Amino acid sequence: MGLDDKLVRKKLEVLLKDELLVQKYLRVYGPKLDMNNINKIKQDQLKAAPDGAAGDKDDPTYIIKVKCPVCNQADLACYEAKAKSLTANLDKFLVPRYTGVKPFRTVNYTLMAVTVCPSCLFASPDKKDFLTFSVQARAENKSQLSPFVLEDLRKKVDERKALINSPDFTAYFQHPRNTEAAINSYRLAIHRALVEASLETPLAWYKAGMYSLKIALLLRDGGKPDDPVLKDAAGYLAKSFQQSELKNPEMEYQLVYLVSALYLRLEDQAQCQNYLGVLDKMKSELTKAAKDDPGITTAHVDRWLDKAKELWTDRETPDLWKH
Ligand SMILES: [Zn+2]
Numbered sequence: 068m069g070l071d072d073k074l075v076r077k078k079l080e081v082l083l084k085d086e087l088l089v090q091k092y093l094r095v096y097g098p099k100l101d102m103n104n105i106n107k108i109k110q111d112q113l114k115a116a117p118d119g120a121a122g123d124k125d126d127p128t129y130i131i132k133v134k135c136p137v138c139n140q141a142d143l144a145c146y147e148a149k150a151k152s153l154t155a156n157l158d159k160f161l162v163p164r165y166t167g168v169k170p171f172r173t174v175n176y177t178l179m180a181v182t183v184c185p186s187c188l189f190a191s192p193d194k195k196d197f198l199t200f201s202v203q204a205r206a207e208n209k210s211q212l213s214p215f216v217l218e219d220l221r222k223k224v225d226e227r228k229a230l231i232n233s234p235d236f237t238a239y240f241q242h243p244r245n246t247e248a249a250i251n252s253y254r255l256a257i258h259r260a261l262v263e264a265s266l267e268t269p270l271a272w273y274k275a276g277m278y279s280l281k282i283a284l285l286l287r288d289g290g291k292p293d294d295p296v297l298k299d300a301a302g303y304l305a306k307s308f309q310q311s312e313l314k315n316p317e318m319e320y321q322l323v324y325l326v327s328a329l330y331l332r333l334e335d336q337a338q339c340q341n342y343l344g345v346l347d348k349m350k351s352e353l354t355k356a357a358k359d360d361p362g363i364t365t366a367h368v369d370r371w372l373d374k375a376k377e378l379w380t381d382r383e384t385p386d387l388w389k390h
């Protein structure tokens with residue numbers, strides 16, 4: 068950013084008093100000061116907030132516009148959570164339930180996390196999968212998905228459309244989204260992740276598993292059975308483990324915990340024990356290595372092994388999985 072651009076940004080910060088509005092201004096009008104445009108963006112902001120400007124202040128989310136990497140549809144609204152606006156309370160499968168941190172109100176961010184292209188039903192909760200606009204570079208950022216994945220996704224529009232039973236995808240996936248539409252947004256994201264997995268994209272199975280766990284929580288909170296989708300999650304996450312998708316050991320311990328917890332919940336005690344055994348083995352190997360290298364710690368593996376064992380000990384407790 069040049070010196071003039073910095074000056075414009077500083078003035079915008081004074082005039083608009085809102086970092087997100089400044090970013091929006093720069094995105095729309097570029098680094099040129101124009102009072103008409105400043106007034107216009109302020110007016111738009113007032114119109115966008117349902118209860119006036121004050122109503123918007125407690126909204127923990129903000130919208131950025133992204134473009135579909137599969138069909139190039141522009142102006143898709145991607146909902147991002149503002150920093151430190153929500154706290155997360157995790158269920159046994161580490162899926163968050165959100166509460167607003169004052170002055171922000173509580174919203175169920177899971178309902179809006181997945182951005183869906185209404186034209187081709189490409190879907191992802193990760194904005195980096197879309198084409199985004201970089202304010203600093205004033206250029207379009209490419210999707211992080213490989214051209215091969217995008218090409219395959221282009222061929223599978225009809226498969227995605229067959230997953231959603233609605234005559235109007237724009238209306239169906241608009242916000243506020245109901246639980247059914249949110250579940251289907253994650254189903255589309257799983258479809259995308261499985262295309263990634265078929266092309267051996269790193270972390271694809273892990274993503275499919277984690278999206279399944281989001282669906283499970285939405286179903287559970289809606290009083291519906293979550294077993295089939297938990298079974299999917301266990302399968303995807305077990306594949307992720309078998310293929311060593313997670314390169315970070317701490318994340319891998321967490322993954323093995325998840326798989327063991329899922330099998331316990333699905334009443335497959337033998338499989339649960341297998342994965343508990345994996346964690347135990349990881350721990351004993353680390354303990355051995357720590358004897359030669361005092362820099363090695365078992366704290367992380369201990370944490371997840373303890374959690375997994377605790378679930379096993381409490382397995383007969385009623386309501387263990389209710390939370
Ligand atoms: Zn599209």
